[in-house]
Amino acid sequence: MNEHPVFVPAGEERIAAVITLPDGVPSQLVLLLAGLGVRSHGDRVWTRAARSFAAAGIASIRMDYLGIGDSTGQTHDGPSPVDQAEAVLRTAMDVTGIERIGVVGHCRGVTTALALTGRLDGRTRLICIVPGPYEVPAGDRAGRDTPPRRARSALRRGAARARAAVRGTTDVKRWRMVRSVPEGLSDTDVLFLMLSGGEHIDALQRQAAALTRERRTDRATFAARALDLRGIAGFRVPAAAQPQLIDACIGWFAAGSP
Amino acid sequence: MSTDHARLASLRSFDDERLGIRERFLAPRIGGAGTLAVLTTPLGEAEKPIGWVVCPSFGMEHVHLGPLEVLLARELARRGMPALRYHGQGYGDSDADSRQVSLASHLADARSAIEVLRAEAGVAAVGLVGARFGGSVAILVAADRTITMGAAPAAVQAVAAVEPVCRGGAYLRSLAQREAALTLLERDDSLGREIPAAGIQVGGVTVDGERAAAIEALHLGARVSPFAGRSLVLQLSPTSVPRSELAELASLLGDGSARAELGVIERPDALRFGLPRFRRSGERKVDVQTELTAAIVERVGAWAAALSAEPEIEAPAGAATLAGAGTLAGAAT
Numbered sequence: 001m002n003e004h005p006v007f008v009p010a011g012e013e014r015i016a017a018v019i020t021l022p023d024g025v026p027s028q029l030v031l032l033l034a035g036l037g038v039r040s041h042g043d044r045v046w047t048r049a050a051r052s053f054a055a056a057g058i059a060s061i062r063m064d065y066l067g068i069g070d071s072t073g074q075t076h077d078g079p080s081p082v083d084q085a086e087a088v089l090r091t092a093m094d095v096t097g098i099e100r101i102g103v104v105g106h107c108r109g110v111t112t113a114l115a116l117t118g119r120l121d122g123r124t125r126l127i128c129i130v131p132g133p134y135e136v137p138a139g140d141r142a143g144r145d146t147p148p149r150r151a152r153s154a155l156r157r158g159a160a161r162a163r164a165a166v167r168g169t170t171d172v173k174r175w176r177m178v179r180s181v182p183e184g185l186s187d188t189d190v191l192f193l194m195l196s197g198g199e200h201i202d203a204l205q206r207q208a209a210a211l212t213r214e215r216r217t218d219r220a221t222f223a224a225r226a227l228d229l230r231g232i233a234g235f236r237v238p239a240a241a242q243p244q245l246i247d248a249c250i251g252w253f254a255a256g257s258p
Numbered sequence: 259m260s261t262d263h264a265r266l267a268s269l270r271s272f273d274d275e276r277l278g279i280r281e282r283f284l285a286p287r288i289g290g291a292g293t294l295a296v297l298t299t300p301l302g303e304a305e306k307p308i309g310w311v312v313c314p315s316f317g318m319e320h321v322h323l324g325p326l327e328v329l330l331a332r333e334l335a336r337r338g339m340p341a342l343r344y345h346g347q348g349y350g351d352s353d354a355d356s357r358q359v360s361l362a363s364h365l366a367d368a369r370s371a372i373e374v375l376r377a378e379a380g381v382a383a384v385g386l387v388g389a390r391f392g393g394s395v396a397i398l399v400a401a402d403r404t405i406t407m408g409a410a411p412a413a414v415q416a417v418a419a420v421e422p423v424c425r426g427g428a429y430l431r432s433l434a435q436r437e438a439a440l441t442l443l444e445r446d447d448s449l450g451r452e453i454p455a456a457g458i459q460v461g462g463v464t465v466d467g468e469r470a471a472a473i474e475a476l477h478l479g480a481r482v483s484p485f486a487g488r489s490l491v492l493q494l495s496p497t498s499v500p501r502s503e504l505a506e507l508a509s510l511l512g513d514g515s516a517r518a519e520l521g522v523i524e525r526p527d528a529l530r531f532g533l534p535r536f537r538r539s540g541e542r543k544v545d546v547q548t549e550l551t552a553a554i555v556e557r558v559g560a561w562a563a564a565l566s567a568e569p570e571i572e573a574p575a576g577a578a579t580l581a582g583a584g585t586l587a588g589a590a591t
Contacts, residue, residue, distance in 0.1 A: 003351070005283035005294050006269035014272050014281075018294070018351060021261065036536070036543045038321060040350045047351055067545065069324060070281075070296055072274065075536065075543045095262050095269070111541070239356060239464070 001054040007070075008063075008091045010079050016070035017063040017088050019096065020050040026059035028100035030253060031089045031116075034062075035107030036081065038069040045237045045245070049104070052246045058102075058253055061092040081108075082115045089116070102253045105129065106237070114190075118182045123189070125256040127249055130194040130204070131233075181211060181222075190222045191252050195241065196230035273301060279335040286374045288344050289367035293352035295344035297378050298335040307566040308415060309340040309381035311371045313388030313395045316364065316473075317433050317460035319532050320349050323389050326420075326551050330387060333559040339566055340379035341387075344371050348463060360469040361426075361476060364391070368399045372414065385416035385487075385565075387558060390532050391429065393419030393491075394478055401485040401511060415487040416565055417511070418558050421494050421531055424503045426476025433460040436533075479506055484513035490561050492521045492554065494528035519561070523553050 002021045007014035018039060032049060034041040039062040041047075046062040053060045065084055067075035079087070093099065101120060105113030106129040117126050181190070192208055194201055201224065208222035227233075227248060233241035271282035284295040300306070312327045314320050331341035345352045346367040348359035372384050386396035400414045423429040437460050465473070491508040493501055505520055512518025527550050536543040545551075 003285070003294075004266045004270075005285070005351075006266065007272045007281065007283070008269065009272075012276070014274075016283075019266070038324065038350070040345075042321075044350065044356060067325075067543075070283075070328065075545055076539065081541060091269070095265050097260050097262070108541070 001051060003050075005070075006091070006095075008088050010066065010073075010084055010087050013066050013073035013078055014071060015063055015066060015084055015088055017061050017092070018050070019059065019061045019092055020054050021059050021096065022054040022057045024057060026096070026098055027057045028059070028102055028253060028256075029089075029092060029096060029098040030058055030060045030102040030104060030249075031085065031092070031113075032060055032062040033085060033103065033105040033109030033113050033116075035109050036065050036068065036075065037107075039064045041106065042236050043238050043242070045106075045242050048239075048242050049246045049249065053250060053253075056250045056254065058250065059092075059096055059098055061088060063088045081112045082119075085112050085116045086119060089120075102126070102256070104249055107131075114181055114185065117188050117190075118185045121187075123187045123256075125189045125191075125253055127191045127193050127252055129237075129245070130192055185220045188220045189256060190220065192222070192224040193245075193248055193252075194224065194226040195233040195237070195245070196227065201226040274332075275301075277332060277336045278302075279332055281332075284342075284374065284378060286344070286370075286378075288352075288370040288374060289347040289354070289363055290370075291347055291353040293345045293347065294350070295342055295371070295374065296331070297340065297342050297375070298331040299340045299379060300335050300338045304338060306338065306340055306379065306381050308383040308385055308562075309342070309375045309379045310334050310385045310387050310562065311368060311375050311396075312341060312343040313364070313368045313371075313386055313392040313399070314343070314346050314349065315389060315532070316359070316391035316429075317463045317465075318436070319390050319392075319433075320346070322532055322534055323392070325535065325545065325547075326389055326554060327392075329551060329555045330558060333555045334387075334562055337559055337563040337566075339562060340375065340381060342371055342375040342379070344374075357464045357466070359463045359465070361395075361472045364395045365399055365402075368395050372399075383415045384413070385418065385562065386414050387418040387420075387562075388422075389420035389554075391423050393422030394424070394426075394476065397422060397478060397482055397485075397489075397507075397511070400487065400489075401482045416489065416562070417485065417487065418490040418492065418561065420492045420554055420558065422478060422491065422504075422507065423476070424478045424507060426472075427474040429476075430460070430465070430470060430473050436460075479503065479510060482507065482510050485511045485518065487517070488565055489518040490521060490558065491518065492523065492557060494523050494525065494531050494550070494554070496524065496526050496528055498522050498524045521557060521561070523550075523557060525550055525553060 004019040006017050008017055032046040050060040050062055064071040066073035066078050102125045103113045103117055104127045110128040113126055117124050192204055204224040208224040211222040227244050229241045273280050278301045280299050280301055282297045284297055286295055312331055315323045327343050331343050334341040347354035347363050348356045388396040396417050397419050400417045489511045491504050493504045500520055508518045508520035535545050535547040537546050
């Protein structure tokens with residue numbers, strides 16, 4: 001495995017990225033997209049993913065958006081996240097000569113990935129990582145006083161607010177990511193990969209099947225599956241959850257190889 | 259399909275004519291393993307009197323303070339001084355596992371980074387700069403009289419510490435509380451859960467019992483000896499009143515002389531320092547600590563520039579001067 005850090009030009013700014021190449025001939029190139037965070041992503045999941053991908057013969061690139069990490073510029077100015085991701089991917093394609101492309105998006109990186117995939121030529125495989133449902137315990141656990149009562153109360157209030165804020169994205173019946181699949185998406189195989197699905201996976205699979213039927217003419221397919229990471233991964237993907245997630249990603253991309 | 263290695267090499271660095279700096283990716287060994295680093299240097303061939311190593315902070319602060327570290331490095335280079343920042347072992351693009359992160363690993367990383375800076379930038383004199391835990395690491399590497407690394411304090415000529423962590427126990431507890439709040443949002447068995455004695459998770463880093471104990475035992479004031487070089491301890495607070503622990507730290511570092519300076523940046527948003535800094539705005543993020551960061555960068559940059567402009571720094575007997583740039587073996591052993 002070889003890692004090549006690069007500064008990708010984006011107007012007057014530079015997007016910092018790391019291209020990871022396997023020792024042999026890579027089967028494909030996968031762009032790893034965090035929400036708007038650093039290239040290694042929270043808990044270093046993209047760093048580990050890139051190295052595991054390389055061991056499986058898959059090249060990858062991970063990036064810092066402008067104003068983040070080692071990139072220059074500002075987060076609120078300059079090219080859009082989709083334009084940045086496209087600049088990074090096309091540079092990586094030019095440099096490596098790899099034309100078979102995959103994309104993984106997590107958090108808001110899913111929105112970027114969906115929009116980016118619509119701009120690409122050739123058949124593309126895309127993974128949209130979906131956080132599991134949030135379940136904050138009810139008052140029956142309040143008798144355990146390990147955080148002091150005042151801190152516990154503050155935590156519970158914060159949790160309630162956060163739960164309300166994310167309900168729109170974790171309730172798959174009103175799930176924005178599915179609704180935001182662009183109409184022009186074609187030649188793409190999309191996998192919605194839920195970190196801890198529970199009963200929600202059935203609804204997500206039904207939506208994926210419906211999307212496939214609706215978009216049959218433009219050759220886009222949609223699938224959904226859940227990982228068994230309940231209690232381990234929510235929005236974030238801690239180290240304990242990463243092997244299962246990374247294996248699932250490698251499996252999806254390997255299945256699309258000729 | 260073939261990789262264009264010449265183009266890959268050309269993309270490893272770029273010149274920013276607006277700032278008059280060059281940034282170059284390095285892949286050095288730091289802390290005993292591979293990692294990535296960025297060397298920021300002034301454009302041109304001007305003399306580089308002193309170079310700076312930016313010591314990263316701990317756990318999730320590694321991310322939250324990252325933008326400050328990047329801007330600090332660029333400001334120092336803009337003012338004519340090379341600066342090296344790096345991913346410490348267990349973080350970002352480094353090779354080591356996150357479970358290996360500890361106070362000792364941070365200290366080892368910083369010591370290695372000094373040598374990398376000397377080799378890559380050709381500077382003789384080195385300063386260390388860091389914020390929060392990174393500030394404590396910078397001070398310890400320069401002036402730790404307990405010598406935990408089996409070697410004398412590193413030969414550095416200046417230290418700038420922004421809000422250094424003086425008490426490791428309180429610091430670790432504050433990180434653990436933040437982690438508990440985050441965990442509560444994601445797991446269904448969190449409320450009422452005790453922090454396990456075996457260790458805690460703090461922002462992607464697992465700190466086991468032994469490593470947690472080492473950080474909890476950190477009492478900067480008890481470990482630091484007078485520092486022969488120049489030092490800046492920078493306090494951020496809503497009021498201009500110096501905090502006693504930082505005043506004592508500065509006094510200790512300077513041994514009562516003017517070699518150490520306590521600066522105070524008075525801002526109402528100072529209490530957010532080290533906390534998450536981005537707010538969502540449409541499809542983008544907005545940095546809510548831009549002004550606070552700019553104030554810190556300007557203050558540290560001006561202090562370092564004044565330092566580098568001095569022909570020679572007066573140092574105690576047995577210690578090297580900035581111009582001489584030898585070792586400081588007599589300063590803190």
